[in-house]
Amino acid sequence: xxxxxxxGTDRVALxxxxxxxxxxxxxxxxxxxxxxxxxxxxxxxxxxGWDIRDTISHLAATDSDALxxxxxxxxxxxxxxxxxxxxxxxxxxxxxxxxxxxxADVLAGWRAGRExxxxxARRRNPAERVPWFGPPMSPVSFVTARLMETWAHGxxxxxxLGHQRRPTARLRSVAEIGVRARPFxxxxxxxxxxxxxxxxxxxxxxxxxxxxxxxxxxxxVRGPALDFCLLVxxxxxxxxxxxxxxxxxxxxxxxxxxxxxxxxxxxxxxRA
Numbered sequence: 001x002x003x004x005x006x007x008g009t010d011r012v013a014l015x016x017x018x019x020x021x022x023x024x025x026x027x028x029x030x031x032x033x034x035x036x037x038x039x040x041x042x043x044x045x046x047x048x049g050w051d052i053r054d055t056i057s058h059l060a061a062t063d064s065d066a067l068x069x070x071x072x073x074x075x076x077x078x079x080x081x082x083x084x085x086x087x088x089x090x091x092x093x094x095x096x097x098x099x100x101x102x103x104a105d106v107l108a109g110w111r112a113g114r115e116x117x118x119x120x121a122r123r124r125n126p127a128e129r130v131p132w133f134g135p136p137m138s139p140v141s142f143v144t145a146r147l148m149e150t151w152a153h154g155x156x157x158x159x160x161l162g163h164q165r166r167p168t169a170r171l172r173s174v175a176e177i178g179v180r181a182r183p184f185x186x187x188x189x190x191x192x193x194x195x196x197x198x199x200x201x202x203x204x205x206x207x208x209x210x211x212x213x214x215x216x217x218x219x220x221v222r223g224p225a226l227d228f229c230l231l232v233x234x235x236x237x238x239x240x241x242x243x244x245x246x247x248x249x250x251x252x253x254x255x256x257x258x259x260x261x262x263x264x265x266x267x268x269x270x271r272a
Contacts, residue, residue: 011126011140018143019122021170025147026114029154032163034107041103045156046235046268050095052160053106055153057098058091060110066146067117069131070124076131083133117146134184134261141177148174148259152233159235167205167226175202175225178232178259179212188264189256196249202228219247221254232259237270 033041033056041053050058069076083090098106124130124139132142151174158165179200186193199217202210202225210225221228223243230236231243231254238254245251258265 011138015124015126015140015143016122018140018147018173019118021173022121022143022147022150023114023118024168025150025154025170028165029150029157030107030111032154032157032161036103038103040161041106043160045160047153047156048266049092050156052157053099053103054095055157056103056110057101057106058095059150059153060106060113061091061094061098062149063110063113063117063146066132066142067113067120070117070120070142073131080131080133132261141180144173144177145261148177148233151229152235152260155230155233155235169204169206169208171205171225171229172210174229174233174259175200175210176212178228178257181232181259182253182257184261185253185256185258188258188262191256194249194252196247198247198250198253200228219245219250221245221250232257234258234260234265234267237268239270 033052036043036052042051044051045055047055065076065079068079086093101109121139121143126139128139129136130139130142132145137145147170151170155165157163182198183193196219197213197217198219198221199213199215200211200221201215202221202223204210204225221243223241227236227241227243231238231241243254245254256264
């Protein structure tokens with residue numbers, strides 16, 4: 001069953017724990033890219049048109065936007081107004097702008113930016129709301145979103161390098177935001193969400209059972225937590241994952257699920 005809502009004290013501790021998890025996820029990715037030479041930084045990733053340097057520069061740019069949202073919400077609102085005019089090209093423009101920078105500079109910028117963001121996030125009041133590209137979020141959800149994005153783009157880099165990452169308990173936060181984003185997944189596709197609850201029952205990396213929603217709901221998603229996270233971040237095609245959907249609402253959701261803000265992603269082609 002869904003756990004009771006945490007108290008204010010609990011949310012302070014939860015925010016601190018999530019900041020620790022974000023730092024750990026970033027450190028794991030850092031350890032993967034730091035030893036690469038210049039040629040390896042140019043390795044294409046499964047994200048079409050992006051190489052490893054592009055991916056890290058994107059994380060750095062998004063961390064910078066996140067820090068702006070935390071520290072200068074009025075300036076961030078102005079950025080949102082700029083994006084309304086510029087559209088989706090904003091992300092690609094920032095990536096293209098960073099291509100003239102040496103990989104060492106990109107890496108140093110990402111390190112400095114993520115540390116500044118973590119330090120600021122730890123100081124936030126869990127009850128406040130933080131503006132973002134989607135709806136405003138609590139600091140807890142905000143840091144969870146950064147964790148999700150770092151993990152997802154880290155998967156692209158791991159895939160580019162042929163590296164098999166060890167799943168960790170941090171996947172629970174990625175799965176959490178994937179579950180909570182179910183209404184957004186429908187909104188992003190211009191569809192009404194069925195008024196049908198879906199129970200999500202996942203198996204964590206160490207065999208632990210993770211659940212969201214009413215266990216007696218007729219529509220259920222079951223499977224490994226890793227596979228669910230790969231699906232909602234659109235890092236794998238559903239056909240390549242060991243996820244079971246029972247009921248039409250669960251089945252429809254898995255076909256459009258996304259845990260990230262913005263328009264629907266193109267997803268990935270099935271692997272051979």
